[in-house]
Amino acid sequence: MTISFDEIPYDWLKPGNYTEVKANYDRMGKVAYPARTLLITQKLAAGSAAALQQVRITRPDQGRALFGAGSVGADMVETYKLANKTGDLYAIGVADAGTGVAATGSFTFAGAGGGPLPLYVGKVRIPLAVTAAMTAAQIASAAAAAINAVATLPVTAVAALAVCTITAKHKGEVGNGLQLAVARRQGDSVPAGLTVTVAPLSGGANNPDITPVLDAIAAQWFSDIVVPWDDATTLTALAANLAARYQAMGKKDGHLYVGHAGTFGALTTKGGLTNAPQISGMGAKASPSPPWVWAASLAGVAAFQLANDPARQLRTLALPGVEAPAEADRFSDTEQDLLLKGGISTFNVSDDGTVSIDRVVTTYKVSPLGVTDRAWLDIMVPKTMSRVRYDWASYVSLLYPRSKLAEDGSLAAEADDSGVVVTPMRMHGSWSARCQKYERWGWLQNTKETVRQSVFAIDDTDNDRLNARQQVNIIGNMMVLASSLEFWA
Incomplete structure (x- = not known):
């Protein structure tokens, strides 16, 4: 019999009892999986974090100081920590693109009437009290003042005549995903004699370049990544990067979560932008919660649950911080089935308004030869394969380190x-x-x-x-x- 020692010389002659201690990994349990999430965000100039500086997040209120009150980053941090309080979370902020254009919308007032007038920016209710003696221009000024008084809103407001113009704090397409509304919830009303016309936020253009971020994290492991942008340029670059990270020589498996806003047709188009096993997107029409909140909440839930069990579906799990669209704006079962086949994950809404996961799929739909392929349909497939591969590689390294x-x-x-x-x-x-x-x-x-x-x-x-x-x-x-x-x- 040949017994090999790592510490005891083979020709030692001095009498004595010499024992080396080492672990035997034959019966070891699961290898600890390094679940780490990265939020890629947009930051405002008021944020203290330097652009492209990675920051470890431990508290939900860190986002406001790091990325600015009312920023995409503040929203994403708060929402993620609401959905996942214990996960290892990092965030990296980028400034608005120099060529970026901010989205704008408006509330236009006409007539006169007295009483409560609730306006909404996203899911935030802005209560106004108007009197019958107020002119439309005075109501517009009051609305602008009330909106600007809420520093955490992602918009600013300015009044001119009877129009309250709303401008997104961030430049780029993110502003287009914000919803404006009046008297939206049950019990709300507009005072008799007064009319309010809402022009939705639009015109936001030119998102930040994702390339510097990808360069900054090239050597780092992040099991889950979230972005607030869903334009073709950004998603195409991320799909290629994640595919390379997932390959055998990449060894930095990561999964991307992204939110979408739009009609059934618009979401179908978004699902077709990529064909990636490492990307999952969820979308809604006219939700008070913007796309980056949907993405952060989904990522928080998925990162926690799939780290515990990568093979178990996420159905019925609530999405904290996400507010459902009105019933008229929800997709039918047939539309949801088509969205799933098109690479868009789906959700359900309970009677009390809670939004929960229906099915989380990837955007992978066809093989490299263009044949319909469901091999990577569900998020559990890449997550389970990543977990098995990581565990097996770690086990072999521990069991046979110098064999x-x-x-x-x-x-x-x-x-x-x-x-x-x-x-x-x-x-x-x-x-x-x-x-x-x-x-x-x-x-x-x-x-x-x-x-x-x-x-x-x-x-x-x-x-x-x-x-x-x-x-x-x-x-x-x-x-x-x-x-x-x-x-x-």
Whole structure:
């Protein structure tokens, strides 16, 4: 028998009892998975964080100081921490693009009437009290003052004659996702004799360039990433970057979450911008919560739950901080099914207005040859594969850190009882043992068969390299129950 030691010299002669201590990883449990989320945000000039400076977030109110009150960054930090209080969270802010254009909208008043007049910017209610003696111009001025008094709003206001013009604090397309409304909630009303015309925010253009951010995080691991932008240029760049990070030589798996705002047709178009297993988007029509809030809330829930169990679906989980669109603006079951097939995740709304996850899919829809392909449909697929790959690589590194490699049946392998010599068969056995744990943890299924189909062999031209084809079968989820309910006629 040959026993190899790491610390005790092979020719030591001095009498004594010498014992080296080391861990045996044969029966180790799950390898701790480094779940880390990065919020990529827009910052205002008032924010204390330097552009492209990564900051670790521990409290929900940090975003206001770092990125400015009323900023996209403040909203994203607060929403994420509402959905995920314990996750390891970082944020990186970028300034508005120099060529950016801010979105604008307006409230236009006409007539006269006395009583409460509730205006809404997003989900924030701005209460006004108007009198019958006030002119339309005076009401517009009062509205502007009330809006500007709320420093956390993502807009500013200015009055001219009977028009209260609303301008997004940020330049770029983000402002287009903000909703303006009047008397929106049940019980609200507009005083008799007064009319308010709402012009939605629009015209925001030119988002910040994502390239400097990707360069800044090139060497870092983030399991989950959130962005407030859903334009084609940004998403195309992120899809390519995430694909490279997910590859074998990248080893920096990450999943992107993005929010969308628009009609059914607009969301269908957004889903078609990418075909990426590492991107999940959720959208709504006319939601009081802007797209970046949807993205941050979804990311917070998914990052927490999928770190605990990467193979379990997210259905029925609430999205904290997200306010549902009005019932008339919600998509039908048929529309939701089409959105899912088009790469857009879906949600449900309960009677009390709680927004919950219906199904989270990726934007991957077709194979590289253009054939419809559902291999990467659900977010659990890339998340489970990432988890298995990370766990297996870590396990092998711990179990065989300095091992030799020999053919099965060789004298070196037969004489070794210390695990110093690895053979294809021994590695195959380790894979089998690990897969049994993956199945017990509910990540995989049918591992006895998939392990049998897996192959390990020393490379024909490099005896320092062990090649493998490892088969897995990811466990399914109870998504659809289809049954035929029959009766005796």
